[in-house]
Amino acid sequence: MSEISIIGAGGFTGKELLGLLARHPKYKAVHVTSDKLAGKSLSEVFPDLVSPKDLIFKKHEDEVPKGSLVVLAVPNDASLELTPKFLDKGHKVIDLSGVYRLHNQEKFETNYKLKHTSFSLTDKAVFGIPEIFRDRLKGADFVSNPGCFSTSVILALYFLGNLRKEIKPRIVADCKSGISGAGGRVEDGGFSFNGVYENFRAYKILSHQHEPEIQEYCYAGSGLPEPEILFVPHLLPVYRGILSTIYLEANSENLPFLETLAENSKSEPFIRIRKTPEEIDLAKVQNTNFLDISLRQRGKNITIVSALDNLMKGAASQALQNINLMLNETETLGLLP
Amino acid sequence: MSEISIIGAGGFTGKELLGLLARHPKYKAVHVTSDKLAGKSLSEVFPDLVSPKDLIFKKHEDEVPKGSLVVLAVPNDASLELTPKFLDKGHKVIDLSGVYRLHNQEKFETNYKLKHTSFSLTDKAVFGIPEIFRDRLKGADFVSNPGCFSTSVILALYFLGNLRKEIKPRIVADCKSGISGAGGRVEDGGFSFNGVYENFRAYKILSHQHEPEIQEYCYAGSGLPEPEILFVPHLLPVYRGILSTIYLEANSENLPFLETLAENSKSEPFIRIRKTPEEIDLAKVQNTNFLDISLRQRGKNITIVSALDNLMKGAASQALQNINLMLNETETLGLLP
Amino acid sequence: MSEISIIGAGGFTGKELLGLLARHPKYKAVHVTSDKLAGKSLSEVFPDLVSPKDLIFKKHEDEVPKGSLVVLAVPNDASLELTPKFLDKGHKVIDLSGVYRLHNQEKFETNYKLKHTSFSLTDKAVFGIPEIFRDRLKGADFVSNPGCFSTSVILALYFLGNLRKEIKPRIVADCKSGISGAGGRVEDGGFSFNGVYENFRAYKILSHQHEPEIQEYCYAGSGLPEPEILFVPHLLPVYRGILSTIYLEANSENLPFLETLAENSKSEPFIRIRKTPEEIDLAKVQNTNFLDISLRQRGKNITIVSALDNLMKGAASQALQNINLMLNETETLGLLP
Amino acid sequence: MSEISIIGAGGFTGKELLGLLARHPKYKAVHVTSDKLAGKSLSEVFPDLVSPKDLIFKKHEDEVPKGSLVVLAVPNDASLELTPKFLDKGHKVIDLSGVYRLHNQEKFETNYKLKHTSFSLTDKAVFGIPEIFRDRLKGADFVSNPGCFSTSVILALYFLGNLRKEIKPRIVADCKSGISGAGGRVEDGGFSFNGVYENFRAYKILSHQHEPEIQEYCYAGSGLPEPEILFVPHLLPVYRGILSTIYLEANSENLPFLETLAENSKSEPFIRIRKTPEEIDLAKVQNTNFLDISLRQRGKNITIVSALDNLMKGAASQALQNINLMLNETETLGLLP
Incomplete structure (x- = not known):
């Protein structure tokens, strides 16, 4: 079982991804964070989700299990701050924010109304549409999941x-x-x-x-x-x-x-x-x-x-499709029977 | 009080128009038809409508009160059949179907998949958008109400x-x-x-x-x-x-x-x-x-x-705006206080 | 035309009542308040409402037109404060809050989690269900409109x-x-x-x-x-x-x-x-x-x-039915054609 | 893999059960029927369902795979006709209709407005609420799934x-x-x-x-x-x-x-x-x-x-809970991770 950490698991997308992982044959969620929900359990926050193990929400800054693949489902500014840290620590990272998608810094800053503090990382990110970038996504260490x-x-x-x-x-x-x-x-x-x-x-x-x-x-x-x-x-x-x-x-x-x-x-x-x-x-x-x-x-x-489905092919299930490629598993694992 | 007959009053638009007329200071609905609902009363069919008088639905072919302005809210084929009859009898007519809007017969027949049996009437119809054709609508005898x-x-x-x-x-x-x-x-x-x-x-x-x-x-x-x-x-x-x-x-x-x-x-x-x-x-x-x-x-x-609102400016209240013009009343009567 | 002031006109019920008054043959809204919306116009706040005159929202404490009937559509605590003031100034008042409905002070305070500061007024309020208290509502100076x-x-x-x-x-x-x-x-x-x-x-x-x-x-x-x-x-x-x-x-x-x-x-x-x-x-x-x-x-x-309809017979239109009685008009005026 | 046949798979419940089976580790749907949909494929009828194999809808009377457990998700009259046939052929049967739930024939006939033609089967049916009848459901050959x-x-x-x-x-x-x-x-x-x-x-x-x-x-x-x-x-x-x-x-x-x-x-x-x-x-x-x-x-x-959820614990997933018991599998298999 590969271990997955989800930073910002309290949102719409985090919930969907947790649902997908609960049924995935080879991955399990081992760490979920939400600054607002810290201390609450997964089953308390999402009573209609059935998880193999009832995780407790941690704070974003809490220690992430070593070797786990990190999914970032946080707002753009939080991603700017957190993504470089997780990459530095050697985690594979898939970021669901819009921060590492555009290769034109000016366009990014104008459109996102946000100063980019780690623009050079954009070149390391593979844009996570497997139908276009499948080859580069295989085994990739850093993926920027696209918008819905x-x-x-x-x-x-x-x-x-x-x-x-x-x-x-x-x-x-x-x-x-x-x-x-x-x-x-x-x-x-x-x-x-x-x-x-x-x-x-x-x-x-x-x-x-x-x-x-x-x-x-x-x-x-x-x-x-x-x-x-x-x-x-x-x-x-x-x-x-x-x-x-x-x-x-x-x-x-x-x-x-x-x-x-x-x-x-x-x-x-x-x-x-x-x-x-x-x-x-x-x-x-x-x-x-x-x-x-x-x-x-x-x-x-x-x-x-x-x-x-904006929460699926537009977010969580496309992320899982990407994670399958990042971890060199079958692309459809956990998505098709 | 001017009298209004509504042919095909059992639909969405008929209902809206009845609601508008119930509050109108100078008009009253005097005749409503629906082949399906014939014999039923207005309050039975539309219990949330408050009408001054509880009319009974008649059949389309039933005699229409003399001198009443006729509103046709029937399907295209029914309008083709009924409109010429009401015009012949000297009623002012406003038709809500699509039958007398297009001045190109071929385009009509292609788009409506319907043979036009009284195309010459189209030239007599004023297209019922007051903001464009206000002058011609004043006192008009035959108006073709536009689509929503x-x-x-x-x-x-x-x-x-x-x-x-x-x-x-x-x-x-x-x-x-x-x-x-x-x-x-x-x-x-x-x-x-x-x-x-x-x-x-x-x-x-x-x-x-x-x-x-x-x-x-x-x-x-x-x-x-x-x-x-x-x-x-x-x-x-x-x-x-x-x-x-x-x-x-x-x-x-x-x-x-x-x-x-x-x-x-x-x-x-x-x-x-x-x-x-x-x-x-x-x-x-x-x-x-x-x-x-x-x-x-x-x-x-x-x-x-x-x-x-497709039922209002897109149908019933635009029809009332047109009726006000046809009857030489203030254009906003019953629509604005 | 009798004049109506609505204190707390920015809520669901205020909006409905304004709609009813706009079409009423004998009343007009002359004063509307909302602490939050003060300074905005009626047509700005409720663009789907058509009013004879575009009123500007005032503050609750602003001067109310002399002789106008006052409708209170404010929370319970605000009603406790405002109702006695308007009664003192000689306005007819209809209060839509729950403050003057119960004749048992203890029950009130327990259920509303609120200390009652003018309980003696309850005896002066007629409970506004015309079907039960019609005779007492005729010409009444103070009515407590019931819950929906x-x-x-x-x-x-x-x-x-x-x-x-x-x-x-x-x-x-x-x-x-x-x-x-x-x-x-x-x-x-x-x-x-x-x-x-x-x-x-x-x-x-x-x-x-x-x-x-x-x-x-x-x-x-x-x-x-x-x-x-x-x-x-x-x-x-x-x-x-x-x-x-x-x-x-x-x-x-x-x-x-x-x-x-x-x-x-x-x-x-x-x-x-x-x-x-x-x-x-x-x-x-x-x-x-x-x-x-x-x-x-x-x-x-x-x-x-x-x-x-909780906003109508459960609030605004029942209030209008009561106002008709308070002002010795026909009970159904503005409610039935 | 145990094989499941679903008679009447074109309805709300059939669809849910197909979704559950697609993810079940030990069962697979092998036969689906619908008189209306016969000839169409599962992916055509339910494009949002992902099935391991794209089955084609058969007619109700078509031959059912030997040894498969039969789920009946048909109206009451159809169940009366079909259930005895499947039991006679030696299939395990779970019936989702209301036909074999009541042990009072008169009450059944009055309430269902239907003459019962195989009332004696009711005694052989175990009522499918595992929380009450778990012991009798284990290994059972015939289960009557309860209403939602x-x-x-x-x-x-x-x-x-x-x-x-x-x-x-x-x-x-x-x-x-x-x-x-x-x-x-x-x-x-x-x-x-x-x-x-x-x-x-x-x-x-x-x-x-x-x-x-x-x-x-x-x-x-x-x-x-x-x-x-x-x-x-x-x-x-x-x-x-x-x-x-x-x-x-x-x-x-x-x-x-x-x-x-x-x-x-x-x-x-x-x-x-x-x-x-x-x-x-x-x-x-x-x-x-x-x-x-x-x-x-x-x-x-x-x-x-x-x-x-009426389609889940009220129908399809409770049926699966019962099927797990009928087939002597873990009761939560395919329902909890």
């Missing part, structure tokens, strides 16, 4: 492969997320019922910090310059799930977009290409590591729809 | 006025609607709880029948050729409300989009221009005749957000 | 009339309320989405402050000693509405319970007796001043189901 | 043990269920969004078919005559979970109810006694096999609150 919105958009574009050359570099990504993907924190109670129920709104319009991340990675491997991304997130009155509607304009008609998507992802265990985009909905991906993608083509216009 | 999605997009673009010349004629309209705007019928039970709750999806992607309507009217008065509209509706797990996110590209930067919106709509009683698009949400327009609009500008890109 | 749960249970029992002698004085009242009736405040954001959505729980089990109020008034006029009430409120993941399931045991079988309910309430404009309790649901009473009641009888057991 | 409401009430009373002698035999069980426990079927779309969302109601008041089942089993082992049960189910606008509020009257005050509950269930892996009934909610038991119980005592009155 980002994953849903980057992969939908990535699998277009060579056809990315044939689309205009101005891409609209209209994304809709349940409350657990929109920044509410479980420890704080998150969004008010009143503000979300029977309601809907856009937020951080053309100014969300995931936009440059989409921009940097969606054309990975294509040799193309980064496209312009127009990213608008919206808040759905649901608990979990992201559906992204992506608008592209091609240079010519009749290009084989759906076929290309299907061809480029055919060996991927967690990518499902649907025949029509109307088939895609949140219910089909909730509680799974799947990303569903399809599209509609009309003349030069292509509308892609993609969906994933 | 359409209203939210058309007006957001219409109020850009001359700036419409400065935008590229390829417009993305990513719209999200509660279930009452998405085709479910109250008489049939509509959507299943299971398919909608904790779920979200797009439907009729680039193939919704409201797309040509948006296209025909959004550039009204501009002298410009119709733009290309990329319209994708989505189904929200809420009861009422539409929020539309509209993506434009301008020919140059720094054009005064928000100021223009505000200037062009400044005398409109039901249009509210918000300072930022993040302020806009469904809760602020539900149960009102308001349409809220704002936008974010970044370089040449403009993202407009608009919101309305 | 209380109204749903008290009236269901009150209309049993003489049959109350035939039931065992141990009554179970299992009540379920939407979040607006369960203590969340709109100004504070109220309950978290996370804690309410896809969830359900009981609270203040056998210890809710409305229990003694039900006990004191449910046998009004019967000459019987107060029964034992076992009151358990529950929190529904809905916005508005209360449904109460009340369990009685009769002394003998075959007593005419439903007939008696119907007979005793037959002239009441806002009480609707349904043939079967399965017909009763929240949707039928939401946004209305109706209280729906029915029951099932099996041997000596009677299960009553009643439903109302 | 029933489980939540029976166990709450059962664990009172000897104190059941001290309570009056008239028990109110006011139960609230999410839509998946209230009879909606996933194949049919179930309840309409419109009828459930922002709504709440009681149904089958004092006439639900689970009432006699509660009555027969809640006093199991006590030697006491069956008590009178007043059972009223309600429909919550949530997907899953049942919370039951149970009202008892004791013969005397100060009896140790909570302590007795705790003592009698202390070795049970799936029963959690909470210190206060306010701690209990649906979220804590959803997706688990736990039943949470607590109570409030006031004088002679006791109000018990219990909660479970």
Whole structure:
């Protein structure tokens, strides 16, 4: 059994990861932290989670078991402080914050409104989308897990492969997320019922910090310059799930977009290409590591729809997929039977 | 008191209109029909509606009170059959179906999958958006009430006025609607709880029948050729409300989009221009005749957000606004105190 | 036009009352207060409310227009402080807090965990259920509006009339309320989405402050000693509405319970007796001043189901019904067409 | 690996059981039927389920793999027809319908409005609540899995043990269920969004078919005559979970109810006694096999609150707990790590 430490285990993502680990054949959670919940037991905080061993929440700064792989599920500023420490102590680290994803320091600092204190580490971090960086993730010591919105958009574009050359570099990504993907924190109670129920709104319009991340990675491997991304997130009155509607304009008609998507992802265990985009909905991906993608083509216009569970393929289960690679285990272990 | 007959009063929109009429100082509903509900009383079917007089549902073909203004809230095929009859008998008619909105018969028949049997009537119908066609609506005998999605997009673009010349004629309209705007019928039970709750999806992607309507009217008065509209509706797990996110590209930067919106709509009683698009949400327009609009500008890109209540400004209260004009009453009567 | 001042107008109930007054033919809101919202305008705080005049929120202590009827929609401690002041200045007052409902000071102080500083006023307050105290409410200067749960249970029992002698004085009242009736405040954001959505729980089990109020008034006029009430409120993941399931045991079988309910309430404009309790649901009473009641009888057991809108018959519209009586207007004015 | 056949696998419960089996270390689903879904694959029907092998739905009458344990998740009439056939062929059978639970044929036929055609089988069926009938379930060939409401009430009373002698035999069980426990079927779309969302109601008041089942089993082992049960189910606008509020009257005050509950269930892996009934909610038991119980005592009155997931401890996971016993495996296998 490999040992896993989760720093910041009291949030939505920490909970999901604990649930996944409880059923994993080769890993076990051995250390969980939360400054707010320190002293409480796992079963007290998450009574609907069944864990092999009832761990007690520690403080972030408490000693972490030697040799354990460290998962950081803390806010950006906390990650800036903690990640270098754990790396220095020789832990394998996977960081779920946005701190080590962007390779442009200025863009990071502008978008995150945060001074970067360990920017050089970014070059050591592998961006944790296995479908793109599988080879580098195998055995990696430091992984930066991607954002939930980002994953849903980057992969939908990535699998277009060579056809990315044939689309205009101005891409609209209209994304809709349940409350657990929109920044509410479980420890704080998150969004008010009143503000979300029977309601809907856009937020951080053309100014969300995931936009440059989409921009940097969606054309990975294509040799193309980064496209312009127009990213608008919206808040759905649901608990979990992201559906992204992506608008592209091609240079010519009749290009084989759906076929290309299907061809480029055919060996991927967690990518499902649907025949029509109307088939895609949140219910089909909730509680799974799947990303569903399809599209509609009309003349030069292509509308892609993609969906994933923001807490799973958008966070915890993608982290587990990465951990499997980091520890040289089968990529699907604990995710597929 | 002017008398109003509602043909097809058993649906979502019929109910809303009955609620508005019950409080209206000058109109009263005198005749309500529903083939399914014939014989039942209004208070039995809508126990949460308080009506001055407890009407009994009649059949569609039953005799309509002479001189009453007729509201048609029936499916498209029923409107094709009934509208000419009521016009022939000399009733003022406002039709809420999509049958008399498009001036291109082929587009109508393709989009509605329906043979048009009285296309010449379209030229006699005034399209019922008062903010655009107020003068022609005053005293009009025949009005075609617009679609709910359409209203939210058309007006957001219409109020850009001359700036419409400065935008590229390829417009993305990513719209999200509660279930009452998405085709479910109250008489049939509509959507299943299971398919909608904790779920979200797009439907009729680039193939919704409201797309040509948006296209025909959004550039009204501009002298410009119709733009290309990329319209994708989505189904929200809420009861009422539409929020539309509209993506434009301008020919140059720094054009005064928000100021223009505000200037062009400044005398409109039901249009509210918000300072930022993040302020806009469904809760602020539900149960009102308001349409809220704002936008974010970044370089040449403009993202407009608009919101309305699909049953109100998107259907029943806009119909009442039109009826006020048709009957030469104050436009806001029964809608504003 | 009679003038109405609302102290504490920024909450759920204040908003509802403002909506009712905006459409009332004889009253107008002239003064609204909220310590938190002072300085903001009504249309800014409640953009979905349409008011004849856009009032600005004042502080609680600001001068109230002379001669205006004062509605207090403030917490219990604030009411203790403010009510005597407004009465002293000669205003008619209707208080929506729980402070002047109970005639047993000890019970009040125990249940409300609050020292009563003006208990003698309780004797001057008329308890605001028109169906019971109509005669005393006419022209009254001081009314204590009842609780929302209380109204749903008290009236269901009150209309049993003489049959109350035939039931065992141990009554179970299992009540379920939407979040607006369960203590969340709109100004504070109220309950978290996370804690309410896809969830359900009981609270203040056998210890809710409305229990003694039900006990004191449910046998009004019967000459019987107060029964034992076992009151358990529950929190529904809905916005508005209360449904109460009340369990009685009769002394003998075959007593005419439903007939008696119907007979005793037959002239009441806002009480609707349904043939079967399965017909009763929240949707039928939401946004209305109706209280729906029915029951099932099996041997000596009677299960009553009643439903109302906690913000309407449970608060704002019942207050308006009372105000109509206090001002010697028609009781249904502004509530029925 | 033991092989499991699921007859009627297309419903809510079938889906849950398939999810549990996919992760079970010793069982695998080998045969799934649904007359409606025959020919479709599991991954097509339940895209959010991850199965080791993508089974194809068969017809109910198709040949079942020899030696497989048969789970019947079909309506009552189908169970009446199919159960005897599978038993005759030598399969171990666990039936999830209500057909073999009641030992009084007349009560069955009255409550289920169904003629019983194989009543003698009832004596061979072990009632599938392991906490009560563990010994008889070990190695059993035929198990009748209990109802979801029933489980939540029976166990709450059962664990009172000897104190059941001290309570009056008239028990109110006011139960609230999410839509998946209230009879909606996933194949049919179930309840309409419109009828459930922002709504709440009681149904089958004092006439639900689970009432006699509660009555027969809640006093199991006590030697006491069956008590009178007043059972009223309600429909919550949530997907899953049942919370039951149970009202008892004791013969005397100060009896140790909570302590007795705790003592009698202390070795049970799936029963959690909470210190206060306010701690209990649906979220804590959803997706688990736990039943949470607590109570409030006031004088002679006791109000018990219990909660479970109707699809899990109320159906599929309790079935798996029973299957573990039938196959002489560890009772918690596949349910606890």
